[in-house]
Amino acid sequence: MSSDIQTKFDFIKANTSKINEVDFENLTFGNVFTDYMLVCDFKNGAWEKPVIKPYEPFTLDPSAKVFHYGQAIFEGMKAYKDENDDVWMFRPYENFSRFNKSAVRLCMPEVPEYVFIDGLKELINLEKSWVKKGKGNSLYIRPFMIAIGSGVIAQPSTQYRFCVILSPAKSYYSGDVKVLIADYYSRAANGGIGAAKAAGNYSGQFYPTKLANEQGFQQVIWTDDATHTKLEEAGTMNVFFRINDTLYTAPTSDRILDGVTRKSLIDLAKREGIAVEVRSVLVDELVEAAKNGSLKEIFGAGTAAVVSPISGFQYKDEYIELPKIENSFSAHLKEKMTNIQYKIEEDTFGWTVKV
Amino acid sequence: MSSDIQTKFDFIKANTSKINEVDFENLTFGNVFTDYMLVCDFKNGAWEKPVIKPYEPFTLDPSAKVFHYGQAIFEGMKAYKDENDDVWMFRPYENFSRFNKSAVRLCMPEVPEYVFIDGLKELINLEKSWVKKGKGNSLYIRPFMIAIGSGVIAQPSTQYRFCVILSPAKSYYSGDVKVLIADYYSRAANGGIGAAKAAGNYSGQFYPTKLANEQGFQQVIWTDDATHTKLEEAGTMNVFFRINDTLYTAPTSDRILDGVTRKSLIDLAKREGIAVEVRSVLVDELVEAAKNGSLKEIFGAGTAAVVSPISGFQYKDEYIELPKIENSFSAHLKEKMTNIQYKIEEDTFGWTVKV
Numbered sequence: 001m002s003s004d005i006q007t008k009f010d011f012i013k014a015n016t017s018k019i020n021e022v023d024f025e026n027l028t029f030g031n032v033f034t035d036y037m038l039v040c041d042f043k044n045g046a047w048e049k050p051v052i053k054p055y056e057p058f059t060l061d062p063s064a065k066v067f068h069y070g071q072a073i074f075e076g077m078k079a080y081k082d083e084n085d086d087v088w089m090f091r092p093y094e095n096f097s098r099f100n101k102s103a104v105r106l107c108m109p110e111v112p113e114y115v116f117i118d119g120l121k122e123l124i125n126l127e128k129s130w131v132k133k134g135k136g137n138s139l140y141i142r143p144f145m146i147a148i149g150s151g152v153i154a155q156p157s158t159q160y161r162f163c164v165i166l167s168p169a170k171s172y173y174s175g176d177v178k179v180l181i182a183d184y185y186s187r188a189a190n191g192g193i194g195a196a197k198a199a200g201n202y203s204g205q206f207y208p209t210k211l212a213n214e215q216g217f218q219q220v221i222w223t224d225d226a227t228h229t230k231l232e233e234a235g236t237m238n239v240f241f242r243i244n245d246t247l248y249t250a251p252t253s254d255r256i257l258d259g260v261t262r263k264s265l266i267d268l269a270k271r272e273g274i275a276v277e278v279r280s281v282l283v284d285e286l287v288e289a290a291k292n293g294s295l296k297e298i299f300g301a302g303t304a305a306v307v308s309p310i311s312g313f314q315y316k317d318e319y320i321e322l323p324k325i326e327n328s329f330s331a332h333l334k335e336k337m338t339n340i341q342y343k344i345e346e347d348t349f350g351w352t353v354k355v
Numbered sequence: 356m357s358s359d360i361q362t363k364f365d366f367i368k369a370n371t372s373k374i375n376e377v378d379f380e381n382l383t384f385g386n387v388f389t390d391y392m393l394v395c396d397f398k399n400g401a402w403e404k405p406v407i408k409p410y411e412p413f414t415l416d417p418s419a420k421v422f423h424y425g426q427a428i429f430e431g432m433k434a435y436k437d438e439n440d441d442v443w444m445f446r447p448y449e450n451f452s453r454f455n456k457s458a459v460r461l462c463m464p465e466v467p468e469y470v471f472i473d474g475l476k477e478l479i480n481l482e483k484s485w486v487k488k489g490k491g492n493s494l495y496i497r498p499f500m501i502a503i504g505s506g507v508i509a510q511p512s513t514q515y516r517f518c519v520i521l522s523p524a525k526s527y528y529s530g531d532v533k534v535l536i537a538d539y540y541s542r543a544a545n546g547g548i549g550a551a552k553a554a555g556n557y558s559g560q561f562y563p564t565k566l567a568n569e570q571g572f573q574q575v576i577w578t579d580d581a582t583h584t585k586l587e588e589a590g591t592m593n594v595f596f597r598i599n600d601t602l603y604t605a606p607t608s609d610r611i612l613d614g615v616t617r618k619s620l621i622d623l624a625k626r627e628g629i630a631v632e633v634r635s636v637l638v639d640e641l642v643e644a645a646k647n648g649s650l651k652e653i654f655g656a657g658t659a660a661v662v663s664p665i666s667g668f669q670y671k672d673e674y675i676e677l678p679k680i681e682n683s684f685s686a687h688l689k690e691k692m693t694n695i696q697y698k699i700e701e702d703t704f705g706w707t708v709k710v
Contacts, residue, residue: 057414068554071558106562152497163417182546201425
């Protein structure tokens with residue numbers, strides 16, 4: 001570590017590394033973690049000195065507020081290794097900014113930039129050997145913050161823990177993704193926390209998703225909770241619709257997450273000469289477009305898979321399969337995006353940040 | 356412990372008790388816990404043998420799903436000691452039933468009755484000396500369940516922990532409670548998890564409540580998220596309105612918690628000859644009733660305070676103070692309810708269950 005960093009971060013060395021026990025060819029997502037984590041606690045109204053230390057369990061009182069009131073937020077990001085063995089993060093300032101927006105909405109303290117951004121750089125730099133070269137290989141980065149203060153009164157905690165853990169990841173083929181359009185369950189309320197990456201937004205999706213799984217669908221496309229007529233997100237991803245040669249995606253709102261992949265795809269599509277309209281797409285409009293043949297593609301957009309093509313959708317009693325398509329926008333955009341992420345093509349946007 | 360119980364529960368004895376260090380006259384809510392807790396883990400598709408053991412911290416992996424996806428539910432209940440030193444729970448089967456409804460909605464396993472109900476009885480029986488006699492004194496009971504499985508993929512956990520912790524409580528005078536009627540922020544979505552006692556429902560309220568506090572209001576009255584015209588809950592309580600001599604409270608729904616105090620107050624009011632109508636009250640209706648003098652009382656209903664009278668409300672730019680009232684329904688119902696809870700009057704409903 002540089003001396004500048006040593007003054008900002010404490011460091012506790014691990015005695016051993018787990019890296020030789022890991023089968024990098026057969027990784028399941030999010031189960032293997034690297035040797036180190038970054039931890040920074042907030043107490044007495046201030047952030048303590050962050051520490052990079054061996055990955056180890058947390059010890060928390062049973063009354064810790066994260067267990068009772070869900071004061072917990074996170075981010076999902078990735079780092080990629082180029083052919084020169086340099087490691088690059090993708091738009092980390094976007095995640096940093098969104099993390100602190102989530103913090104404000106959940107009544108948690110904002111994390112300082114040096115803790116989040118410099119902390120990420122230091123931690124990932126230390127764990128460079130966990131990032132493998134080659135498209136598809138990446139390091140999944142999980143910054144998160146939890147309320148660790150004790151006491152079962154329903155009030156914001158006074159103590160918090162910010163932590164970053166890292167997990168090596170491989171690209172995976174998700175198979176045919178069929179989705180169910182929600183006509184009863186919802187993800188987020190107007191004036192709620194849907195735009196925050198808050199822990200509570202995710203657990204609420206598990207049961208409706210399980211019901212969809214049981215009917216043979218891999219994901220749910222969420223609709224607005226008031227009318228169930230507007231298409232909003234796909235599972236835990238933003239969603240794009242291609243009708244004729246225009247891409248549509250819903251505007252962000254307090255119900256819809258301001259996804260980094262979503263906003264990057266919008267910019268990339270425009271650069272590639274693809275028309276993009278940011279507006280709500282109605283369920284009826286989608287069904288009609290599917291029936292008259294103008295609906296060409298649907299895909300989810302998120303950090304994990306960049307784009308996830310959707311092969312068909314069920315709405316109420318009707319299942320509509322999308323036609324197979326050549327020269328799909330989703331495949332083209334994924335190719336271009338990953339070329340930027342892996343430094344294969346020039347990053348004209350300035351999105352990549354070297355570790 | 357009885358031999359029957361010994362076969363169902365493991366028991367680890369505490370070396371010492373903290374009880375002599377506790378100032379029972381000056382308790383703040385939810386900060387002091389008794390010597391023992393009940394813990395029961397769910398692994399490999401089954402509940403393990405529950406154990407009553409000394410209160411101690413949990414050790415959890417940083418990737419535990421409760422930290423990332425908010426898979427966490429709880430209940431709030433109380434036990435009371437009567438003049439014969441017997442301890443009584445109030446309608447525990449209602450909390451047990453609601454707990455398992457919350458579990459289903461959050462895709463968590465249902466807790467068996469012997470773990471929840473018999474567990475509560477055994478645990479509270481062991482901690483009887485922590486329950487003090489006299490109206491206002493009580494033992495606050497916090498059953499909760501968290502997802503303890505590790506891994507940062509956004510899917511339900513396969514491992515869970517059910518736990519019960521106990522906290523001695525004193526009644527407190529909450530002072531003048533002025534409330535702000537929500538016209539932007541919301542607590543719950545249609546088709547969401549508002550009816551579950553899910554951790555994520557609470558953290559989402561902290562920020563809007565903080566904004567209300569800063570304007571001089573102690574609580575927020577939540578409205579429906581789609582139109583903000585229907586009055587739904589007050590803070591973390593259900594809410595009742597007395598217009599002329601009728602009590603109104605909103606019907607339960609997937610946005611509104613099926614409160615045990617709420618449903619008990621409805622039954623009790625009817626027995627006391629008070630007219631009760633379960634229907635949505637509109638904000639406009641409330642403002643009009645306040646202005647024409649027919650609005651007599653507003654009160655929250657919940658386990659902590661039974662009823663919490665509200666002295667006035669702000670809606671948009673207008674603050675309306677309620678008139679002081681003699682022979683209030685809220686005071687009468689609180690008196691009757693606590694008389695049942697402390698076994699001062701006969702429990703004609705069969706609500707109290709001896710530990």
